Amino acid sequence: MSDTTRRTTPGAGKGPLGRLADFLDDRTGFRALVHEALFERVPGGARWRYVWGSTLVFAFMTQVVTGLFLWANYAPSAQTAWESVFYIQHEMTGGWLLRGIHHVMAQAMVVLLALHLLQVVIDGAYKAPREVNFWLGLVLMMLVLGMALTGYLLPWDQKGYWATIVATNLAGIVPFVGPSLQQLVVGGPDYGHHTLTRFFALHAGFLPATLVLFLVVHLALFRKHGLHAKQPITRPDAMFWPDQVLKDAVAMLAVMAVVLGVILVPAVRTMLAGGAVDWGHVGAELGAPADPSESYAAARPEWYFLFLFQFLKVFEGWGATGEFLGAIVVPGLIMAVMFLMPIIGGWRLGHRFNVAFTLGIVAGAGLLTALALDEDYCSLWIDRASLADAEKLADETAGDDAKIAAALGHDATRIAAMRKKLATLEAYRNSRAFLAASRQARIDADRAVELAGRPERIPPTGALDLVRQDPLTRGPRLFGLLEGRDCASCHAHVDPQAADAATRFAAASAPNLYGFGSAAWVRGLLDPDRVAGPEYYGNTAHKDGDMVGYVRDEMGDAEKWKPAEIEAVTAALAAEAGLPDADATPAQVEQGRALIASAERCGSCHNFRDNGTGLGTAPDLTGWGSREWIAGLVANPAQERFYGDDNDRMPAFEKLLSPQQIGLIADWLRGAWYRAETGHRHAAR
């Protein structure tokens, strides 16, 4: 070791610490290593433009550190992956921050990679003698992208699950080895435990270990060839330590600040607006648990893979060839050209080609990303009013070419203009569907988190079981509310106070079931002005039936039915449903029960408890609106206990749905589901 080293190496004093350093240095030679690491000459002095490589190493180290701590709390399996990530994100102290940093830094890393690569190509730093290091860099880039891809699945939420299905199916179309490759990565013919364990092993083991190996060689070669200095050199040389290290450190801090900014800005905005921050929702998103049986219409890859996603659409109509070209051949060719850059760069104009090619790829990727975003979000800026005529025509002609031509008087100019409009309309509708699906995905995710946070915790069967047995999640789907199918193809489920309630009641062919079983619902039924309206029996065969007649003629007559008596019947029925009105007194309920049972009143047609009326004339009111009563009616409304032969068009759903599904519909209609505020199942209304 030279004297200069001794003088400049920090900590080489002669105190006890200095003597300890001397002792260690004699046996390890660490000072020479430190010197080697820090005292690199930087030709032309330290510059900001040299920081990109260092920020990438920093980003990777951040991922290693946060990744290891995440690993300490993560359990990869189909019943524990989502559950453990939920626990990290929503229950553990600082879990949201740890996961947030890992998630956002992964995105920062992709951006930094692109910048680093751009700079190396533009500066010609790939040329001799640095070719091998350039190739190592490209391998490192693929490893980083591989980690991004594998990491996306690990929370085992809907988003990661469906994105992974697409990605692995694309791997399956590689010639010859594709299907085997897919099966190896997926861990079998189906997605499950082994998909997670394998993706996790790749994400946290194979890929980073390989990356470290390549990174060590990359850095060693970088040192061997020295920094590729910006020409011409006009300033004196400087040392890596501390001049360039300072700039690197400031850049790292800036990267970290941006990452923290992305994580914290939404929370800070909430705070400034005076709201309370739910830290579980800060940082990385967690979707609803992966459900192979529940299609996920908001499926999209992470934003930095959107250009590849969009690129596949370029080959629309090319069939399998297009898929193969878009997913395998073109990306493969682009990578091949990049690997050849050091050789191409040696030719005349080769460097210019390389720069133009790289910029072209970046611009192309940018354009494709913009197109993908435009497709998904265009309904936010397309003026729907301008499409009114196209919308009308599309609905009238159902997209039939001949009908469209006829409607436009076979005028070629008008047809061409309308075609353009119809295309915009379709884009608008697709975007609306995507945004609706994204909204629904957020609702489902929040609900899954709410259920998982119950004091009873998640059952061993996993959070998916909780979601599948949740009336609030499953009810609207079984009811067909989202698609206007099943129950919802006849029944409305609309708050009567809603602005568009009247139009939606008019469009339905069966009673509105919003709040069914509640006192408010019964009050409307027993209201002479409403019973024959579309909200109740107006659009059914019962419109002219005995019940409507009775409510209008008898209950509408204050001589025969006093308002207090109607209110008592209302209270009693709500009590039967188990959804008692808060204002109802026990005496009122008792009075109501007596009125219902009385052969002079409701009991003249309706059976109620032991009033002796019997079944067959009108629905049994014993336990009316209870879970059991609703489930029985949904199972088969033509039972004697319900409508018997008077049943108007309602199918027996016991043939279509399982008892568990019917129970979920009943619970949902009654508003019986878990809510976090109260901590137990309750009626929401």
Place this chain on the structure above:
Amino acid sequence: MVHRERSERRGFLTEALAVVCGGLATLTPLGAGVWAFLDPLRRRGGGARLIPVTELEAIPDDGLPRRFAVIADRKDAWTGYAAEPIGAVWLRREQGSEAVQALSATCPHAGCSVDMAPGGHCFRCPCHNSEFTFDGGIVSPSPSPRAMDKLECEVGADGTVAVAWRKFRAGIAAQVAQS
């Protein structure tokens, strides 16, 4: 001279032995790992399974497809699931016909789940916008290389509709069942 030749030969032998011994030692754990890692290649999906999904009454003969979950027992490595949704089918019946057309809801393009298009005039996959007619045909231009996968469907004497459920490889023009 002879001595030198002998020592050269010895030198080669030493080198070769060192490489073989070292190689065998280090490749053994790697081999064991790779052997186990390749295990999924011998796992099979198990071919088609005839699974009852609904009853004929549940499919109105109006030519419009209805979606039904395919529910069956499923094994995932060490976990056995009883009666789990393992996929979905679109069933459809023409007016007056008892014959049921069954299409797998799995998109033949990249494996997402095919839904009804907004407006309900055809099928549409939400991932890459592949559109299909109600009988499963491609609405071109489409990213999908083939039409939706038809499944065999049996209607029992009691009206039970059973579907021969199986999965097909995505992204290729030919309909190849997954092994």
